[in-house]
Amino acid sequence: MVFLGFLGFAPAVAVGARDADRLSMRVSPSVCFAPATLVVRATIASDADNRVVLFVAESQEFYRSSEIQLEGDRAPRTSVVEFRSLPPGLYEVKTVLLGATGGERASVRQQVTVIASGGGR
Numbered sequence: 434m435v436f437l438g439f440l441g442f443a444p445a446v447a448v449g450a451r452d453a454d455r456l457s458m459r460v461s462p463s464v465c466f467a468p469a470t471l472v473v474r475a476t477i478a479s480d481a482d483n484r485v486v487l488f489v490a491e492s493q494e495f496y497r498s499s500e501i502q503l504e505g506d507r508a509p510r511t512s513v514v515e516f517r518s519l520p521p522g523l524y525e526v527k528t529v530l531l532g533a534t535g536g537e538r539a540s541v542r543q544q545v546t547v548i549a550s551g552g553g554r
Contacts, residue, residue, distance in 0.1 A: 454478060455539040456486075458528045462545075468518040469547045475512045475528045481505040482538065485531040488514045490545075492522030505533075521549040 457476045465471075473488050483503045490497045499514045516526075527542040 458541040466550045467521045471516045482532040487529040489527045490516045
């Protein structure tokens with residue numbers, strides 16, 4: 434698994450059994466040097482109840498999020514965000530799909546490692 438991480442791929446983990454049917458996520462890269470840019474790509478199953486997809490990158494010392502409004506079953510299947518200039522740390526990257534009532538319909542998460550670069554020595 435560590436070897437795959439250095440190639441920039443690590444699987445996202447769906448929280449519930451039905452979540453994987455509704456939402457999948459890919460984060461690239463999964464291991465990188467700071468200041469890092471992460472590209473988060475969510476694939477969302479078409480459904481009239483889909484209203485918002487929320488993206489979060491969080492470490493112990495840093496938090497960033499982005500939210501995209503969805504138009505139910507007319508929304509694109511893929512949504513992409515970039516988190517730029519992330520400092521070193523172990524991040525949990527999470528994508529959450531919200532429905533018309535604001536409730537969580539699905540979520541996935543993946544860990545990403547941002548390593549301090551040698552330039553600050």
